[in-house]
Amino acid sequence: MSDSNKxxxxxxxxxxxxxxxxxxxxxxxxxxxxxxNEMEAQIFMDNIVHYLNLPQxxxxxxxxxxxxxHSIYLNQLGFNVTGADLSSNSITIASLNENETLKFIEHxxxxxxxxxxxxxxxxxxxxxxxxxxxxNINTLKAIKDSLxxxxxxxxxxxxxxxxxxxxxPEEVKIVDGIxxxxxxxxxxxxxxKEINFYDLGEKFHFIEKVRALNLEEFxxxxxxxxxxxxxxxxxYKLRKYHKIESERLILIFK
Numbered sequence: 001m002s003d004s005n006k007x008x009x010x011x012x013x014x015x016x017x018x019x020x021x022x023x024x025x026x027x028x029x030x031x032x033x034x035x036x037n038e039m040e041a042q043i044f045m046d047n048i049v050h051y052l053n054l055p056q057x058x059x060x061x062x063x064x065x066x067x068x069x070h071s072i073y074l075n076q077l078g079f080n081v082t083g084a085d086l087s088s089n090s091i092t093i094a095s096l097n098e099n100e101t102l103k104f105i106e107h108x109x110x111x112x113x114x115x116x117x118x119x120x121x122x123x124x125x126x127x128x129x130x131x132x133x134x135x136n137i138n139t140l141k142a143i144k145d146s147l148x149x150x151x152x153x154x155x156x157x158x159x160x161x162x163x164x165x166x167x168x169p170e171e172v173k174i175v176d177g178i179x180x181x182x183x184x185x186x187x188x189x190x191x192x193k194e195i196n197f198y199d200l201g202e203k204f205h206f207i208e209k210v211r212a213l214n215l216e217e218f219x220x221x222x223x224x225x226x227x228x229x230x231x232x233x234x235x236y237k238l239r240k241y242h243k244i245e246s247e248r249l250i251l252i253f254k
Contacts, residue, residue, distance in 0.1 A: 023206050024087040030067065031176050032195065041124075042073050044156070044236035048121070049077065051238055051252075052152050058118040061146065063109055064126030068094030074121075075102040082117070084109070110138045112145040120146060120153040127155055128211035133221070136211070140225035144254070152230070152254050159234065159241075159249045160212045163191065186212065215241070218251060229253045 023029050054060070056078035062071040065083030067090050075081045084107035085091055094104040107113075109122070110130075120143050130136055143153050164186055173180045183194040193208040213221075215232065222229055230253055233239065234246025241249065 023208065024066070024085075025089045026206075027089070028178070028197070028199070028204065028206075030090075030093075031178060032173070032180055034175060038069065040236055041070060044123075045070060045073055045077070047236065047238050048154060049074070049079070049119075052119060052154075054079065054119055059115075059148075061113070061117040061120040063107075063120055063122045063143065065094060065104065066090050066124075066126075068097060068104060070121065070123055071102065071104070072097050075099070082115070084113075110135055110142055112142040115146070116148045116151070117146055118148055118151050120151070121156070122154065123156045125156070125158045125210060127157055128213050129209070130211075136213075137221050137225050140221055140227055144225060144227055147254060152252060155218075155251045155253075157213065157218075157249045157251070158191075158210075159243075159246045160191070160214050161244050162247055164212070165244060167191075215243075215249060218249070222251075222253060227253050 057080055059080045060074055060082070062068070062074065062081060062083045065071050065085045066087070068083045071081045071083035071094065080101045081103075083091075083094055083102075083104040085094070085104070086106065086108060088106055091104050091106050098104060109126075122143070127139065128136060130139075147153060167184050167186065169184055171182050173182060178197050178199050181196045183192075183196075185192050189212050190209050191212050195204075195206040195208070197204050219229060229251060232241045232252070233248070233250040234241035235248050235250075238250070239246075
């Protein structure tokens with residue numbers, strides 16, 4: 001879940017009411033997810049910019065960019081890229097890669113930009129973290145309002161029916177000598193991930209929580225936000241979406 005806000009509980013100095021504000025700002029978040037597939041991410045970016053037929057020098061917003069892996073690659077393809085994220089620590093790290101056509105800023109995705117973009121990408125399940133559905137709708141409205149007249153937006157979300165059918169209830173993952181004990185479950189229309197580990201003699205406990213949004217729910221929210229859904233794909237190779245078999249739910253809209 002996300003390069004893409006999650007509800008946080010934590011027995012540590014970083015305690016906060018919003019897990020996504022703290023967990024994404026924690027160094028342990030980047031440790032746990034350091035092995036994300038860069039090649040897969042690049043193939044997706046290649047496919048999506050080709051599908052959208054974006055000319056070079058197009059202005060792209062990578063919304064909820066994390067440390068900027070998608071932003072950096074898009075910039076290498078010749079695009080003018082802005083990466084935005086709520087996590088100040090992620091933006092600090094991403095900003096080390098800035099140049100004349102690549103910049104990073106702290107930003108709340110519920111708020112529109114004054115600047116307009118030819119394409120806005122919200123990638124790797126970086127949506128559905130808010131408790132209030134109105135916040136999710138406001139995020140969609142903000143994306144719509146931040147597009148140029150001929151701009152397109154992309155949300156790359158998990159395919160919930162596939163995730164639930166293949167949910168791994170418990171696993172242990174060792175990264176950089178830290179033993180992460182991970183528990184997953186579905187409750188109250190949210191998918192939870194509990195993360196427990198010890199480091200430097202201290203016990204840590206995080207909870208990720210993301211709304212289990214299906215295609216029909218996205219369509220309903222988009223209708224309320226005045227958004228036109230153009231196409232739906234089921235994986236990073238942009239193959240047809242299948243409700244159960246597809247790993248991703250990729251939405252193209254404007």
